[in-house]
Amino acid sequence: MQRRITTSRAKKRQDMLHDLASDEVVCVTTGTGYSRATEAVHALGRIRDGTYGICADCRKRIPAARLMVKPEAARCVACQVEYERR
DSSP states (O other): OOOOOOSHHHHHHHHHHHHHHTOHHHHHHOHHHHHHHHHHHHHHHHHHHTOTTBOTTTOOBOOHHHHHHOTTOOSOHHHHHHHHHO
16 A cells, blocks of 8 residues: 655655755764665655554554654654664
8 A cells, every 4th residue: 555645744754764865975974874874765665665654563653753853763662672672
């Protein structure tokens, strides 16, 4: 099921992901830049396949507030904490 980005907030998140994914300066100058840019590319893929905003682990919706802060997030906060613990 593919959904188009229709809301202005969703469009803004998509634009932020595009900017982050293509920001070569961040990729070159910081150790975390490459990882975050890669996460943005993956998030753009989730937008395309209709799974953006769904936690990769528990399959529940990721809260909009988390996506506004970290639009490339693949997990809800609880699952991310558990993922980092492993």
